[in-house]
Amino acid sequence: MEENVEKVRESLIFLSLAMLVGFTTGIGLSWLGILIIMLQVQVTIEAYKVFQPMFFYIRAIGTLTSLSLFLWFF
Structure with missing residues (x-):
C-alpha cells in the first residue's frame, strides 16, 4: 500500500511539473508570436x-x- 501511494505521489509531481513547463512554453511562444x-x-x-x-x-x-x-505557433 505504501509503495502505491509513493508511486502515485511521484507521478502526480511529474505530471504537474510537465504541465507547468508546457504552460510556460506556450506562453513564451505566444509572446514571441505577438x-x-x-x-x-x-x-x-x-x-x-x-x-x-x-x-x-x-x-x-x-x-x-x-x-x-x-x-504556426498555435
Whole structure:
C-alpha cells in the first residue's frame, strides 16, 4: 500500500511539473508570436512611407506572413 501511494505521489509531481513547463512554453511562444507581429506592423509602416504606390501588395504579404507565423505557433 505504501509503495502505491509513493508511486502515485511521484507521478502526480511529474505530471504537474510537465504541465507547468508546457504552460510556460506556450506562453513564451505566444509572446514571441505577438512580438513578431508587432515588428511586422512596424516594418509595414516603414514600407508604407517608402513604397506608397505598392502599399496594398506589401500589406497583403505582411498580413499573410503574420498570420502564418501566428498560426504556426498555435
